[in-house]
Amino acid sequence: MATKRDYYEVLNVSRNASEEEIKKAYRKLALQHHPDRNSGNKAAEEKFKELSEAYEVLNDPQKRQIYDQYGHAGLKSSFGPGGFDFSRDFTHGADLHDIFGDLFGGAGGMFEEFFGRTGSRRGAADGSRAARGADLRFDLEIDFEAAVFGGEHEIILPVSETCPTCNGTGSEPGRHKETCRHCNGHGVVVTSSGFFHVQQDCPSCGGRGEIITHPCRACRGTGLVKNRRQLTLKIPPGVETGSRLRLAGRGEGGVRGGPAGDLYVMLHVRPHSLFQRQGNDLFCEVPVPLDVALLGGEIQVPTIEGWASLKLAPGTENGKLFRLHAKGAPGLGNEGPGDLHVRVAVEVPKHLSGAQKRGLKEFMDTCTADQYPERNQFKKHAEEFLEHRK
Numbered sequence: 292m293a294t295k296r297d298y299y300e301v302l303n304v305s306r307n308a309s310e311e312e313i314k315k316a317y318r319k320l321a322l323q324h325h326p327d328r329n330s331g332n333k334a335a336e337e338k339f340k341e342l343s344e345a346y347e348v349l350n351d352p353q354k355r356q357i358y359d360q361y362g363h364a365g366l367k368s369s370f371g372p373g374g375f376d377f378s379r380d381f382t383h384g385a386d387l388h389d390i391f392g393d394l395f396g397g398a399g400g401m402f403e404e405f406f407g408r409t410g411s412r413r414g415a416a417d418g419s420r421a422a423r424g425a426d427l428r429f430d431l432e433i434d435f436e437a438a439v440f441g442g443e444h445e446i447i448l449p450v451s452e453t454c455p456t457c458n459g460t461g462s463e464p465g466r467h468k469e470t471c472r473h474c475n476g477h478g479v480v481v482t483s484s485g486f487f488h489v490q491q492d493c494p495s496c497g498g499r500g501e502i503i504t505h506p507c508r509a510c511r512g513t514g515l516v517k518n519r520r521q522l523t524l525k526i527p528p529g530v531e532t533g534s535r536l537r538l539a540g541r542g543e544g545g546v547r548g549g550p551a552g553d554l555y556v557m558l559h560v561r562p563h564s565l566f567q568r569q570g571n572d573l574f575c576e577v578p579v580p581l582d583v584a585l586l587g588g589e590i591q592v593p594t595i596e597g598w599a600s601l602k603l604a605p606g607t608e609n610g611k612l613f614r615l616h617a618k619g620a621p622g623l624g625n626e627g628p629g630d631l632h633v634r635v636a637v638e639v640p641k642h643l644s645g646a647q648k649r650g651l652k653e654f655m656d657t658c659t660a661d662q663y664p665e666r667n668q669f670k671k672h673a674e675e676f677l678e679h680r681k
């Protein structure tokens with residue numbers, strides 16, 4: 292495998308670039324290398340994947356920090372053993388249509404146009420002049436529970452859809468359009484100057500190849516109407532911040548018979564009160580009563596599969612770490628689940644009564660020095676250190 296390029300280099304930004312600068316750089320390059328604009332160009336496709344990967348990391352403050360500190364190696368665990376996988380867009384097969392239902396309801400979300408209008412005129416050559424709809428990006432915040440257990444999320448997507456009145460032609464139904472005389476219906480004109488032939492959109496018809504004599508009233512001739520589409524997103528278990536659902540054909544509608552664009556839903560998982568997540572591993576701090584730490588016993592730990600019990604040996608120290616194999620977040624696709632890391636947090640009882648204090652004092656008085664090996668060791672080292680003091 293080729294060595295990975297530095298993400299900052301890929302986006303052509305400095306290491307201290309602001310979020311805004313990163314976003315801007317990405318948009319500019321993504322537009323340039325988007326597969327829809329470079330049909331069949333393998334190099335552009337690779338470049339686009341590289342860009343998307345770099346952006347996904349640098350646009351996420353947490354991932355960016357890990358990358359800054361540990362480089363590509365630091366991100367291996369969060370992207371699975373093979374590193375970043377562009378195909379994790381759930382584009383495969385039947386899932387795609389399952390992701391959307393047709394339920395109604397409301398929830399917000401930040402919305403923006405992702406790549407702008409990526410439609411390319413498939414040219415004068417085939418004479419179709421169809422334009423594919425723009426790809427759209429929708430940012431969705433979900434709860435931790437939905438990320439690990441999966442769930443449904445209702446969103447309202449403001450989207451331009453193919454005008455149903457004129458079927459995206461932009462022309463009043465029943466009215467014929469006239470072939471543009473300026474470009475003979477090709478949509479493009481070629482001007483020559485010396486050795487150069489410059490092909491550009493026909494200025495007369497705007498590249499349509501046709502003149503609309505009677506614009507459709509529903510869409511004012513644009514072929515698109517604004518709509519608020521209500522969708523239910525099915526979120527597969529195991530997603531995390533940065534996961535992206537790609538919904539083919541759910542972006543902006545196409546015009547003049549062009550296909551609709553795709554919708555990309557970028558997921559952002561809200562922090563949780565019990566669990567932190569790193570890749571598919573979960574971390575949880577469990578309060579343990581003083582007597583259980585002293586005498587040993589069982590504690591109950593919440594996991595994705597329900598309560599799990601954990602045996603503590605007598606004399607368990609505060610901060611001790613346990614690793615519960617495969618009890619972390621479920622992996623996506625073929626990834627197995629991560630581990631659950633449990634950290635013991637010994638909780639000392641508060642608001643002791645007089646009788647409790649006396650009882651404790653009585654117990655402490657019975658303890659001998661050799662019951663505190665660490666304290667003895669500490670004292671010894673401290674004294675050795677201080678002997679050097681002049």
Ligand SMILES: [Zn+2]
Binds near residue numbers: 513514
């Ligand atoms: Zn229309």
Ligand SMILES: [Zn+2]
Binds near residue numbers: 472478495496498501
């Ligand atoms: Zn024309």
